[in-house]
Amino acid sequence: MKLSVRTLLKCSLSLLCGANAVSAAEVQVAVAANFTAPMQAIAAAFEEDTGHKAVVAFGATGKFYAQIKHGAPFEVFLAADDKTPAKLEAEGDVVPGTRFTYAIGTLVLWSAKASYVDAKGEVLKSGDFRHLSLANPKTAPYGAAAMAVLDKLGVTSSLQGRMVQGENITQAHQFIATGNAELGFVALSQVYKDGKLTSGSGWIVPADFHDPIRQDAVILTKGKNNPAAAALVAYLKEARAATIIRAYGYEL
Structure with a gap:
């Protein structure tokens, strides 16, 4: 029996697909x-x-x-x-x-509001907000990095009562995105794509403000x-x- 080229190609593709499915x-x-x-x-x-x-x-x-x-x-x-x-x-x-x-990873202080966070993070020292969101520093490394930044800036004590901790960095981001916190520390990857912030305003924290x-x-x-x-x-x-x-x- 003579098979057409088209039929042979179909058989070959079927064999390849079958092999891929098995592997x-x-x-x-x-x-x-x-x-x-x-x-x-x-x-x-x-x-x-x-x-x-x-x-x-x-x-x-x-x-x-x-x-x-x-x-x-x-x-x-x-x-x-x-x-x-x-x-x-x-x-x-x-x-x-x-x-x-x-x-x-890179840490960013972010707000869903445009122009709310300045380019140097001075908003943390002004204290003109009610809630600051961050991930639980005991279980989330980005939360630990956020606490290191606050310590470096000398504002940990003054902001202690305003901190809202998320179970992880996703929840910390949700608190800000939904307006339950005016600003907070999140992973840059959550608010950044192809060289720019996807929304809101933020301060990309310098690498020397916390351990890598x-x-x-x-x-x-x-x-x-x-x-x-x-x-x-x-x-x-x-x-x-x-x-x-x-x-x-x-x-x-």
Whole structure:
């Protein structure tokens, strides 16, 4: 029986698609809340380029640590700091040699109101506001960085009664976006895209006002034998992911 070229092409494509379906896998990923927007874009690109699917949960780094220690099924962890992944590695919960810094975060004092936050953050010293939002410094590295900034500026005591703490950086942002707080500290990635603020006004905090927010990723022991886990970590180091990460204001 003689087959047409078109039929042969269809058969070849079917075989390729079948092979990809067999080799494609899912990976369970815990991601720091500040990295929500870029990770959503990376996950879509990752699936498009590799066929693997990243099933992603977003939240506070400290809470993810507790969940991982209690057996949560995460296979890859993208933290908001470098200390938590290092601690997990020391405790034997990480595949050796997989820890690396995938991004360096930037903190911004932001308001949903245009022209409300000046270019030097002097509004913090004027005290002309009722509520200042930040993430819980005990569980969220961006919250800890925010407290370091307030200490450096010498305004921690005077603003103590006005601070509203979010469970994570996403909730801290929501307090400001909804007007429950006039301003607050969030991750630049939440309000920034392609070189500019997407809304409101903000002061990008100088890097020397707090310790560097080095964000590390690891493959957890549960992902040791999952090819999609290894593929995702490798993908985070590739050019397409790097372009997305930089677009949201992170350094590499």
